[in-house]
Amino acid sequence: MNIVLGILLTIIVFFVVVMIHEFGHFITARMTGMKVLEFGFGIPPKIKKIFTDKKGTDFTFNALPFGGFVRIDGEDFSKPSAFADGAFMSKSLPKRLLVLVAGVVMNLVLAWAIFTGMFLVGAKPLTVIPMDIGPTHSFFLPSFEESLESGFIKRSNVTIEPLEDSIAQKSGLRENDEIISVNGQKIVDTDDLVEIIAKNKNLDFEILRDGEIQKIAVHPENGKIGTKIFYKSLELNQDFSKKTGIIDAMQLGAGETYHTSMLTFKLVKKTLGALFFPKDDAERTAAQKNLSGPIGMGNAFVMMIEQALPISVILLFVALLSINLAVMNILPFPALDGGRMLFTTLYSIGKTLGFSREKILKGEQIINSLGFILLLIFMIYVAGIDIFRLLQ
Structure with missing residues (x-):
């Protein structure tokens, strides 16, 4: 165009x-x-008076087409x-x-x-609000968290990358392992994983590796196991809508x-x-x-x-x-x-x-x-x- x-x-x-x-x-x-003395289409200066109605209101056409005004x-x-x-x-x-x-x-x-x-x-939602202002409660302008909950944003399972010589690596966890659950609790987001690691001394990980589900025991020290936590993929769900x-x-x-x-x-x-x-x-x-x-x-x-x-x-x-x-x-x-x-x-x-x-x-x-x-x-x-x- x-x-x-x-x-x-x-x-x-x-x-x-x-x-x-x-x-x-x-x-x-x-x-x-x-x-009402005047109903102006556009912003002055005035170009022309279009007409005057029975109640004495002048309807006018003005030079700048960026709005209008009412004069009472x-x-x-x-x-x-x-x-x-x-x-x-x-x-x-x-x-x-x-x-x-x-x-x-x-x-x-x-x-x-x-x-x-x-x-x-x-x-369909218009976009995701990136600013940290909490929940928006808006369908068209959801927050990141709301987009995840509603399904507007699709993501992979929580994925890890153990640090070198860390407890996670020594326990058998590997890079790109996807976390399904820990101690029987389904891991929905990264906060879930951080919280359960911090609160437990014994962890039973259920992971997805190369298409197969495996179980690995991990014992944190001071609430840490030494790993990076991330989502392998995040994408908008193009089919997401409400009618x-x-x-x-x-x-x-x-x-x-x-x-x-x-x-x-x-x-x-x-x-x-x-x-x-x-x-x-x-x-x-x-x-x-x-x-x-x-x-x-x-x-x-x-x-x-x-x-x-x-x-x-x-x-x-x-x-x-x-x-x-x-x-x-x-x-x-x-x-x-x-x-x-x-x-x-x-x-x-x-x-x-x-x-x-x-x-x-x-x-x-x-x-x-x-x-x-x-x-x-x-x-x-x-x-x-x-x-x-x-x-x-």
Whole structure:
């Protein structure tokens, strides 16, 4: 596929995911009686007003096709109309919070719909998460241990390579012996073997050597026998999949949306923590490698299209992109939906405690402005990493 077409499709995907987010804000603003001034397709500068609907909302076409926006009456606190009937701030706290969180909800609904569809037609995991963050509980993004348990990763038996003149070698164990059991306990993974060696003074090994099963007695010293332990082979099970009926698919899709969102939170927390508060330079470097913004994700999507990967993989990428957008937006940082929800709540608390409206809103505007600047700097930093990675 032509690289230009790949880039075009990437822009379309980003546009659709963001517009679904914005549609959540739009539809809930309408439902709660707020006046929506503008629904913008793309990012300004404005090119053309497409039409104005019966409720006075301008639908506009803008120059930068990387998303869109919804402009609700009363979001600009400096204007006298900010608290007029139908304005954002004129509504109750629950209604304002509903409008602010609706974009995130719509992104999660999109991911759920894609996951549900995947389970209906036959879902396959996308990849194995290499980072040490514990179980992910995600079918599409399992941890290494979960992949082994589910059968997504196929491996050989635990295999050994005795060290020269070690107890293992002197007892009769040989290189590439596959361990079936020890003292009658089936050896599933390397941890099983290490644990049973450490806890027992007498070991009866059942091994597979040259296609034949043999038994060998070994007597450890200080919980050790002197051998390397490994898997001779590890490979993905290409036939591994899960296909269900509609009800189960919907339930699995909901669970997958939740667990993938939690996984994304973990990865964001781990990456940002290592980036800003690293234990050492190596940890910061590793965090930078894991960091990726729209440019990096766009490049990954273009590569998927160029490699003619199955449509299911591309749809899963869209679902993960949608969840990433939801997670990033719900963070309680100024200029993001989560930050606006926090300040909207604090505003109501402040009013209840008797603080003046002007002081509260002035403080929010200052913090939002500083937050927006910091967010912009961070986005430029991430874009720089993505561009440098592309040039390499």
